[in-house]
Amino acid sequence: MRILDRNIIKYKFSFLLSCLLLLSGEAFSEQQRVSLRWKPSQGAESYLIELSEDRDFLRVHHFYKTKNFRYEFNSQDSKFYVRVVGINADGGRGVSSPIISLADKFAAAPKVKVERPSTVVASSEELRISLGDPKTSGPSSNTPGSPNSQKQVPVSTYYRVNGGEWQRYDGSISLSQEGWNEVEFYSEDILGNKETPKKTKYLKDTTAPQVRLIGEKKGQSGLIEIKSGAELTLQVTEEGSGMEEITINLAARDGSGAEVNLTLSGEEAKQPIKISSSGIDGLSILRWEANDKAGNYIQSELPLLIDAKHPLCVFAPTEGKLREDGIYYLKENGLIAIRCEDPGTGSGLSKLEYKIGNGSIQSYQNPIGFNTGIHTVTVYTSDRVGNKAELKIKVNAIKPDWQKTGSELQEK
Missing domain, CATH: 2.60.40 (Immunoglobulin-like)
Structure with missing residues (x-):
C-alpha cells in the first residue's frame, strides 16, 4: 500500500487515501484491478465514491456508495478521476478527499491471468456498478457493407x-x-x-469478518479469566470475499508488563490464531481490527483478567507468637489461623489445604490446634486459574505445667 497524500484539509471529515493493485477477473483472462483505501473519518456514516471524466469534477459521471473504507475498481472505470466524500447521519457532505487519476493507477497495474471466475466489489447497502x-x-x-459502417x-x-x-x-x-x-x-x-x-x-x-475468542469462560469477576502465559485462541470466520488482514493487540490496561502486537494476512488470517499472554498481568484489553477483500471492516475489544500471581497467605497464632528463630510458639490452647487472599487483580482463592507432618491433607476450615511438641505444617493454596503455592511453617506447642526444681538454703 502506498500513501498518496498526507496533507489533507481537516474540516468535518478528512481522508487519507492509498491505492493497492489487486488482481482478479474472469477465468484465464487478463484483467486489471485497482483498490482504493481510505482511513475512517469521524462523523461519517457512509462514503460516496464519485467518478468524473475531468479532474475538476465539473460533473459527476457516476458514483458508488459504501459504508466501508475500501473499494475495488474494474477496468471500466479506468478513464475516470475519483474522489471520496464522507456523509454524516443527516446526509451532510464532508470535505472531499484528494482527487486520484484511475488512468494513472491502471497504467501501472499489471495484467495477469487469473482463474477466479468472479469480480469482487466493495460492500454497500446501495451497491451500484457501471458498464x-x-x-x-x-x-x-x-458491420462490413453497412452504409453506416x-x-x-x-x-x-x-x-x-x-x-x-x-x-x-x-x-x-x-x-x-x-x-x-x-x-x-x-x-x-x-x-x-x-x-x-x-x-x-x-x-x-x-458482512464483515467475524472474530471471537474460543475455549474461555467468564470467572467470578464477570470477565474472562486466564492464567498468565496461557494461550488465547481467536477464531476468524469470513464466508464472503475472503480475509484480507487482521491486526491484534493484547496489553495490560495500566501499561505494565509485556504487550502482544500481531498482524496476519492471506492464508494465515484464515486459521485459528494463537496469542500468548506470557508476561501480562492484571486487567488487560484484547483488541482486534479485521477487514475482508471487499473492504468490510470490524474493530472490537474484549476485557480480560490475566492472573500471574498465586494467592498470598499469613499465619496468625491465637495464643503465642513468632520467635526470631522462625518458629511459631503456642501457649496452652493456642491455635494457628491461616488467611490466604488472591491479589486484588487476581482471579480469587480456589483451594486452601494443609497437612501436619506426614499426616493426610485436609481442607482448611478453622484454626488448627497442635499436640505438645514441634510440628511442620505444609499449606497448599491455588487460585481459580491454577496459580499454586506451597508454604511450610514450624510450630512448637509448649505445655505450661512442667516440673520446677530448686535448691534449699542451708544455715551453718
Whole structure:
C-alpha cells in the first residue's frame, strides 16, 4: 500500500487515501484491478465514491456508495478521476478527499491471468456498478457493407440481474442481493443491430469478518479469566470475499508488563490464531481490527483478567507468637489461623489445604490446634486459574505445667 497524500484539509471529515493493485477477473483472462483505501473519518456514516471524466469534477459521471473504507475498481472505470466524500447521519457532505487519476493507477497495474471466475466489489447497502456511458457503450453499426459502417449510431444497453427482467441501462446497476450476482447485458442500436449478451459475476459482500475468542469462560469477576502465559485462541470466520488482514493487540490496561502486537494476512488470517499472554498481568484489553477483500471492516475489544500471581497467605497464632528463630510458639490452647487472599487483580482463592507432618491433607476450615511438641505444617493454596503455592511453617506447642526444681538454703 502506498500513501498518496498526507496533507489533507481537516474540516468535518478528512481522508487519507492509498491505492493497492489487486488482481482478479474472469477465468484465464487478463484483467486489471485497482483498490482504493481510505482511513475512517469521524462523523461519517457512509462514503460516496464519485467518478468524473475531468479532474475538476465539473460533473459527476457516476458514483458508488459504501459504508466501508475500501473499494475495488474494474477496468471500466479506468478513464475516470475519483474522489471520496464522507456523509454524516443527516446526509451532510464532508470535505472531499484528494482527487486520484484511475488512468494513472491502471497504467501501472499489471495484467495477469487469473482463474477466479468472479469480480469482487466493495460492500454497500446501495451497491451500484457501471458498464460505462450508455450513450457510447455497446456495438456500433460497423458491420462490413453497412452504409453506416464508419459512423457511431445511438445505442441502448439492457441488463438483467440473476435471470430477472431485462431493464434499460441508465448509467449504473444496483445490486441488492448479498452474495454472488450474475449480470447479463447487451447493447442494441437504432438499426436493430444487437450484440450477443455478455455475462459477468459480482460478489456483493456486506458482512464483515467475524472474530471471537474460543475455549474461555467468564470467572467470578464477570470477565474472562486466564492464567498468565496461557494461550488465547481467536477464531476468524469470513464466508464472503475472503480475509484480507487482521491486526491484534493484547496489553495490560495500566501499561505494565509485556504487550502482544500481531498482524496476519492471506492464508494465515484464515486459521485459528494463537496469542500468548506470557508476561501480562492484571486487567488487560484484547483488541482486534479485521477487514475482508471487499473492504468490510470490524474493530472490537474484549476485557480480560490475566492472573500471574498465586494467592498470598499469613499465619496468625491465637495464643503465642513468632520467635526470631522462625518458629511459631503456642501457649496452652493456642491455635494457628491461616488467611490466604488472591491479589486484588487476581482471579480469587480456589483451594486452601494443609497437612501436619506426614499426616493426610485436609481442607482448611478453622484454626488448627497442635499436640505438645514441634510440628511442620505444609499449606497448599491455588487460585481459580491454577496459580499454586506451597508454604511450610514450624510450630512448637509448649505445655505450661512442667516440673520446677530448686535448691534449699542451708544455715551453718
